[in-house]
């Protein structure tokens with residue numbers, strides 16, 4: 493039976509003051525990817541104190557899994573990321589970073605606190621009435637470029653290999669300084685982009701610049717490759733799909749009168765759909781090697797995949813929407829119309845189980861804007877913590 497709104501909110505409010513102390517403590521002691529030892533310790537203490545069974549030492553040492561059993565077989569996973577960024581904090585708040593050059597500029601201190609809060613509240617409810625479904629709390633390291641989510645999965649956080657049954661669905665959130673406090677939002681399908689990078693090396697035969705006929709010029713071949721790469725977006729990928737292929741570096745040569753023997757270039761690829769990503773990777777290789785060959789040169793392509801695109805499950809987004817509308821009113825639930833071209837390693841969970849990543853509004857009432865993510869003045873809004881916890885709890889209790 494779903495819990496009355498009032499009683500859930502009352503329990504959250506009882507925990508809130510203490511949770512804000514935890515948030516400020518985490519903010520003051522930020523730790524970079526895979527170094528979240530202290531943060532991991534705080535999470536472990538909090539879970540243990542709340543009576544939540546836990547396993548630590550995951551994903552290189554700092555990842556933590558907490559678990560509460562439930563009546564149903566269908567288990568839900570709730571995720572928080574714990575790492576900070578190599579940015580020097582510019583705020584003058586009392587709990588600003590004590591670690592020079594490191595700060596919680598992406599609000600992962602807020603995410604960690606929200607998940608600790610959800611664990612504490614759900615543990616209390618589990619004690620009195622039991623929970624409708626098993627809940628696994630996933631505290632992961634290294635979201636900022638380190639793919640901590642992928643390591644958590646490799647260590648068995650989703651498949652029941654560590655603690656609790658296999659997870660059937662995942663939910664994660666991000667504080668969002670683009671929408672107002674009290675609002676939550678998501679979108680079905682691609683929510684965040686995949687960001688890949690590539691390096692191309694073109695090897696020809698160098699010569700005197702006055703006798704180009706005795707060599708094979710990699711600069712001319714490279715220029716043709718750059719031009720031909722533009723046809724991936726215009727001629728290969730459907731006009732209805734999103735793709736960016738940008739060559740951002742082109743280096744060759746050392747003098748006015750020498751044709752070099754090598755040219756190198758590099759760039760980035762942004763896509764929203766996995767099949768488009770596959771297609772772009774394949775076409776870059778075909779174009780670079782084929783065009784270079786036509787000019788008597790040889791190309792090698794090194795394509796490196798970054799985070800995959802975060803693709804939300806349509807059904808889980810519906811679950812998110814109906815739960816949020818019931819809790820906060822339809823006007824507080826925003827449809828995120830355009831996918832965000834930034835990346836998120838929540839994508840790895842969404843590849844394995846149906847998942848929904850949603851955003852939590854941070855702009856206070858009356859303010860037009862707040863500092864953006866990854867800016868030195870960013871601070872997670874304490875007033876959003878309660879709604880984040882309520883959202884996670886309601887998803888688990890539905």
Ligand SMILES: [Zn+2]
Pocket residue numbers: 598636865866
């Ligand atoms: Zn970030």
Ligand SMILES: [Zn+2]
Pocket residue numbers: 598599600635666
């Ligand atoms: Zn983040």
